[in-house]
Amino acid sequence: MLTRKNLSRSTTADPAVPVIRRIQQLLASAGTPGTFATRHTAGIDDIYFDVVDVGAVQLPLSHRTAQKLCDVARPARYGLREKTLLDPRVRDTWEIGKRQIKLDTRHWQRTLDPKLDLIARDLGLPDGVKLRAELHNLLVYGPGQFFAPHQDSEKADGMIGSLVVLLPSDSKGGALAIEHHDEKVSYRGSPNQLVLVAFYADCRHEVRPVASGYRAALTFNLFLDVAERRSERTTAPPVDALFDLVRDYFATQRPARGPLWPSSPAPERLVYLLDHEYTQKGLAWRALKNGDAVRASLLREVADRLDCEVVLALADVHETWSCEDDWGDDGRRRRGWYARYDGDEEDGDDGDEDYTLIELCNSDVELRHWVATSNKRVQAISDEVMDDEICFTKPSVDLEPFKSEHEGYTGNAGNTVDRWYHRAAVLLWPRVRTFAIRAKASPAWGIQEIAKALARRKAEVAKQRIGEMLPFWNSVAPREKAPGLADQILHVAHAIDDAQLATALVEPLRIEQMMPKMATRWGNLLARYGLTWCAQVFERWTSRDERHYDHEPRTTWLVLLPALSALLCTHGGEDAVELVRRIVRGQWMWLNARLDAWIKPPLSSHSLKTIEGASRPLVGLLAAAALADDRDLQSTIVARLAPERGYPIVGALAVLRAGAPHGAAMLGLGPLHDDCARTLTELVATPPRAPGDWSIMTQLGCKCELCARLGRFLRAANEQQFEWPLAKDRRAHVHGMITSYELPVTHVTRRTGSPYTLVLTKTQALFTRDATERATWMRDLAWLRENAKTPRRVRAQRK
Secondary structure: OEEEOOOOOOOOOOOOOOHHHHHHHHHHHOOOOOOOEEEEEEOHHHOOEEEOOOEEOOOOEOHHHHHHHHHHOEEOOEEEOOEEEOOOOOEEOEEEEHHHEEEOHHHHHHHHHHHHHHHHHHOOOOOOOOEEEEEEEEEEEOOOOEEEEEEOOOOOOOEEEEEEEEOOEOOEEOOEEEEEOOEEEEEOOOOOOEEEEEEEOOOEEEEOOEEEOOEEEEEEEEEEOOOOOOOOOOOOOOHHHHHHHHHHHHHOOEOOOOOOOOOEOOOOOEEEEOOOOOOOOOOOHHHOOHHHHHHHHHHHHHHHHHOEEEEEEEEEEEEEEEEEEOEOOOOOEOOOOOOOOOOOOOOOOOOOOOEEEEEEEEEEEEEEEEEOOOOOEEOOOOOOOOHHHEEEOOOHHHOOOOEEEEEOOOOOOOOEEEEEEEEEEEEEEEHHHHHHHHHHHOHHHHHHHHHHHHHOOOHHHHHHHHHHHHHHHHHHHHHOOOOOHHHHHHHHHHHOOOHHHHHHHHOOOOHHHOOHHHHHHHHHHHHHHHHHHHHHHHHHHHHOOOOOOOOHHHHHHHHHHHHHHHHHHHHHHHHHHHHHHHHHHHHHHHHHHHHHHHOOOOOOHHHHHHHHHOHHHHHHHHHHHHHOOOHHHHHHHHHHOOHHHOOOHHHHHHHHHHHOOOOHHHHOOHHHHHHHHHHHHHHHHOOOOOOOOOOOOOOOOOOOHHHHHHHHHHHOOOOOEEEEEOOHHHHHHHHHHHHHOOOOEEEEEEOOOOOOEEEEEEOOHHHHHHHHHHHHHHHHHHHHHHHHHOOOOOOOOOO
16 A cells, blocks of 8 residues: 655755746646546436447436346556556456447437536536537446446547436446546446546546446547637736746856755746646647646746747656565555545455555656647657756645656665656746757757858857857766767867867767768868867866776777878878877876786686787787887887786787787787797796696785785695685685685685684696696697798878
């Protein structure tokens, strides 16, 4: 059972812009002209209809006629999202389709038309709007039959509600209970007259179990006459007050929220969440329901006065709440806030949600399916909606979620529940901010618009647009996934002919986005802004704090660096050569820092794979250095890779293999080739491990007394097993060292005595590894000798 506790917090309980609360209060005070459900009556003789294979249905409905109707009916199904299901535990009733019903429409319409006018008034529809009712089916409920709480789907465009015509009978029970937000009403049939119940389609409703007799009802879908135009209501509070508030809202800077959250620009848009639910088919300005229509009309008038854009949109709301499990100390369910519709029915459960909502932890809103005031769909601007841009008169928590997921207590998180709602909203924003709002949602679109302005020689317009984007540019541009964005930014940075604006435009780009095909762009930028400007851009990209940044994109890009460098040197002259030289040196500093971390002991198999994977980026740097005639940098890199200076032999060999297609001479790899050959010759010359030699010469980085004792055991040639009484935390440290260094030693705890005994055993893998390693040395040495006889070179000339 869902209950609520301390629900004072909402998405605008502590708004960053206080004026939005006054906007919310003013909209809430706008008089709701109608209700969500209404009831009218008509005479028995006001409707005549026949049913196939039954004939004319006489009213009041007799048991015999009801049984005949059940004989020609079928069990009623129900919809669940995209499915149509048959489950008597949810819906237990008989249904007769409209094709089996012959209604005397002319006679019935004389009664129905004036009733529809009254219903339209009761539901708060504007003057002049006409309702139209289309027959849907005939439902017959026998003793014990019911329909569980549900919500009707909008079956066609323009449908806004349902009309249920309860036929007179002597049945008992079977009340139609209707709920919207926290309001509930219940209607029953009559023994001697028609009862007409109309309600909006987004209302949850149910048919209570029939106690005795038969309950029958004709159901109709209610539509708005699309030929009618919505008239404006005059019962709303003065528009002037709302005009002043909305104007202040868009002019007020967001206040600071502490030292880490300084004040920020005024909000870009106002989002008002409507009270009623709407589907994509039913969302239209002319189809808004009672209070929604009044408040939307107010906002439209304010938008016109303030020169604002205004649209309708579907709003998908996701909220995460902290909660408590709704179980008492005795293990039984607690009763919650929710009660049944009226007191003459036995209380029952309302679903199976056994938690109490405590506090709203997080919420987000996605806006889609935008509808302009012309009722035409317009392109949605997909962007995050900030909490201080949202107001409402009904919080989402008061609505029925279409999906709910309860996550109980876990080791790292509290008890939470996620709830999703389908809502609708009115959006408005100053028309002068349309470009900034769209550019924030789609940086690629913004850059394209600026490029178009430059192509039309409207440089001042382009500069103004750039100025509108700069406050959010660094936060949104890195998230843009549109292809070709970086190339377009470089084009605009050159065309704008303003070094300061160009710097701001390229700032959020990453160096990995600079592809070889952009070499011409950089040639143009060099010619316009000079070597210093271009070099500083690359330096800032390289030195950006990236402690949590995956290195793989950068190392992948370094493989492409020679292609970019070659094209840049070809088209950019001596300044381009110097720019390449500075880029390569900056990238070597970046990669060298990572090499230091990768070769730090213990060298695991994963570390060695990472070091081997660095071979192609290293060759990329060496090749780019060759293009820039930077032999000093080549010598520095090659010296760093020497096994004699501690670089792993597998990594040095991987560089030699990756560089072979280029030629050792071009890359300056001759000294590394010789160093590897000497190292492997010495290794191959060492005696193989003797049988029974259990020594492991791995040097442990830790200098504690436990690792000192472990090291003595590892180096002992005649000691295969060691039994070591150790406390739990000390055993854990030894376990960790053996695992991290991937030693061929098993570690098993014998759980007897105090403390337990750690049993270390050297395995046969020690001999297998040595044999495999020696075979690898011999193969690698043979490859080096063969490679030295037939060196390969690839010309790398710069024109």
